[in-house]
Amino acid sequence: xxxxxxxxxxxxxxxxxxxxxxxxxxxxxxxxxxxxxxxxxxxxxxxxxxxxxxxxxxxxxxxxxxxxxxxxxxxxxxxxxxxxxxxxxxxxxxxxxxxxxxxxxxxxxxxxxxxxxxxxxxxxxxxxxxxxxxxxxxxxxxxxxxxxxxxxxxxxxxxxxxxxxxxxxxxxxxxxxxxxxxxxxxxxxxxxxxxxxxxxxxxxxxxxxxxxxxxxxxxxxxxxxxxxxxxxxxxxxxxxxxxxxxxxxxxxxxxxxxxxxxxxxxxxxxxxxxxxxxxxxxxxxxxxxxxxxxxxxxxxxxxxxxxxxxxxxxxxxxxxxxxxxxxxxxxxxxxxxxxxxxxxxxxxxxxxxxxxxxxxxxxxxxxxxxxxxxxxxxxxxxxxxxxxxxxxxxxxxxxxxxxxxxxxxxxxxxxxxxxxxxxxxxxxxxxxxxxxxxxxxxxxxxxxxxxxxxxxxxxxxxxxxxxxxxxxxxxxxxxxxxxxxxxxxxxxxxxxxxxxxxxxxxxxxxxxxxxxxxxxxxxxxxxxxxxxxxxxxxxxxxx
Numbered sequence: 259x260x261x262x263x264x265x266x267x268x269x270x271x272x273x274x275x276x277x278x279x280x281x282x283x284x285x286x287x288x289x290x291x292x293x294x295x296x297x298x299x300x301x302x303x304x305x306x307x308x309x310x311x312x313x314x315x316x317x318x319x320x321x322x323x324x325x326x327x328x329x330x331x332x333x334x335x336x337x338x339x340x341x342x343x344x345x346x347x348x349x350x351x352x353x354x355x356x357x358x359x360x361x362x363x364x365x366x367x368x369x370x371x372x373x374x375x376x377x378x379x380x381x382x383x384x385x386x387x388x389x390x391x392x393x394x395x396x397x398x399x400x401x402x403x404x405x406x407x408x409x410x411x412x413x414x415x416x417x418x419x420x421x422x423x424x425x426x427x428x429x430x431x432x433x434x435x436x437x438x439x440x441x442x443x444x445x446x447x448x449x450x451x452x453x454x455x456x457x458x459x460x461x462x463x464x465x466x467x468x469x470x471x472x473x474x475x476x477x478x479x480x481x482x483x484x485x486x487x488x489x490x491x492x493x494x495x496x497x498x499x500x501x502x503x504x505x506x507x508x509x510x511x512x513x514x515x516x517x518x519x520x521x522x523x524x525x526x527x528x529x530x531x532x533x534x535x536x537x538x539x540x541x542x543x544x545x546x547x548x549x550x551x552x553x554x555x556x557x558x559x560x561x562x563x564x565x566x567x568x569x570x571x572x573x574x575x576x577x578x579x580x581x582x583x584x585x586x587x588x589x590x591x592x593x594x595x596x597x598x599x600x601x602x603x604x605x606x607x608x609x610x611x612x613x614x615x616x617x618x619x620x621x622x623x624x625x626x627x628x629x630x631x632x633x634x635x636x637x638x639x640x641x642x643x644x645x646x647x648x649x650x651x652x653x654x655x656x657x658x659x660x661x662x663x664x665x666x667x668x669x670x671x672x673x674x675x676x677x678x679x680x681x682x683x684x685x686x687x688x689x690x691x692x693x694x695x696x697x698x699x700x701x702x703x704x705x706x707x708x709x710x711x712x713x714x715x716x717x718x719x720x721x722x723x724x725x726x727x728x729x730x731x732x733x734x735x736x737x738x739x740x741x742x743x744x745x746x747x748x749x750x751x752x753x754x755x756x757x758x759x760x761x762x763x764x765x766x767x768x769x770x771x772x773x774x775x776x777x778x779x780x781x782x783x784x785x786x787x788x789x790x791x792x793x794x795x796x797x798x799x800x801x
Contacts, residue, residue, distance in 0.1 A: 265308030273316025278758030289794035324484030324766030326746035336474030342374030390445030408558035433582035467502030475513030482768025492521035556612035668721035
């Protein structure tokens with residue numbers, strides 16, 4: 259109990275407030291100066307309530323620390339909200355995709371790009387990607403570029419390829435694919451094969467990107483998400499994306515707290531300029547902080563481009579995905595340079611072949627330049643071997659998984675990989691037991707930003723169709739919420755300021771319409787966020 263005589267600016271009373279793993283429960287909580295003052299019973303907090311205190315009656319509802327989606331793409335999410343929605347809920351067939359694109363094109367001047375996001379070819383009856391010819395039919399007067407739900411494959415039409423200078427004679431680049439059949443472009447491009455197209459697409463201005471940050475961040479608040487990691491600043495519009503974050507922050511318009519990952523790929527990088535300007539991991543404040551360096555080493559399992567040691571089912575012996583940087587020495591050099599400069603890493607690796615390459619690079623970096631508590635990460639880290647787990651423990655390399663992948667894509671994975679390989683993937687319980695603090699995130703817009711499918715999968719290991727995958731990896735509700743709060747803060751070196759509702763921590767709180775600790779697991783998916791508090795201020799309330 260605070261004794262300074264200061265009164266609370268905001269107080270919650272009459273609730274079931276989960277303070278964090280091992281911290282127990284409270285009925286009320288008082289907040290001031292953006293932080294938690296004290297928690298306890300209603301009576302305990304009564305003395306901190308003054309005439310100007312905003313008092314909110316929780317009426318028995320559950321409150322938790324604000325959720326932290328520690329791997330999602332806020333800027334692309336906000337941008338995609340203004341693009342053509344091709345998710346299965348909006349475009350469940352190729353015909354629906356064509357209609358949606360044609361409808362958008364009809365509202366635009368000829369020659370302007372029509373861009374869509376979120377299609378899933380496995381949801382179509384045809385079980386294939388749309389083709390270049392089909393996009394030509396939908397939009398004969400516009401260049402078209404549509405991105406698969408995983409964000410690693412796309413389809414373009416003839417006008418787009420013409421603008422990018424891509425023909426049937428253009429070879430696939432290292433670490434990518436420009437697909438051809440019968441001497442013609444099919445339209446499909448993957449990984450680095452997309453870059454020529456992305457380079458000629460219209461660039462957003464900083465002001466436009468600020469609006470994307472605001473649009474996406476305000477949506478996160480409706481789910482009780484108060485913090486996130488922007489997983490790739492610079493991925494599409496280069497340095498302008500950093501300028502947008504700096505502008506949004508300077509203008510006081512950031513809706514949520516952001517840990518910003520810096521693109522450091524071979525062909526998409528803002529790292530050199532960040533180094534020149536002294537933007538190193540940890541720089542910043544509680545609203546916007548510079549985070550790790552991002553490199554892509556493979557693709558996605560759903561797109562059969564995650565790099566595996568064993569082949570995918572239904573293909574030949576070489577059907578093992580793509581390594582984006584197949585030269586181990588090259589990756590080692592990239593990692594060592596930024597490691598020595600003080601950066602944390604967050605390297606994308608889904609398949610065990612890619613994870614192997616990343617671990618080799620981390621080991622080489624630590625051997626050449628030993629440091630403590632850098633907390634290098636492996637983003638996604640879906641399919642790993644037992645020996646790789648041991649190497650992660652030795653270096654304290656953090657896995658950053660998305661349980662929503664199993665929820666939305668688990669049944670698809672079972673058609674691509676043997677059942678035992680899928681069951682052993684995303685091993686949340688094993689990571690937890692190994693002391694690697696697995697977190698929770700969505701990779702949105704790859705999957706929906708909604709946190710309840712993530713929590714549901716962590717405690718049930720069920721897919722959206724009810725299939726149980728790797729039941730031995732289930733977590734308790736407290737462990738699942740710990741992953742979404744404290745463990746996410748740990749992965750960004752911020753566990754000392756947020757992730758629980760202990761006294762002195764940031765007053766970021768989510769309030770839900772039912773008690774996740776008491777309901778049947780099947781009710782988790784129906785749970786809604788009723789209000790969100792950021793820094794002690796009520797920033798969202800459900801009507």
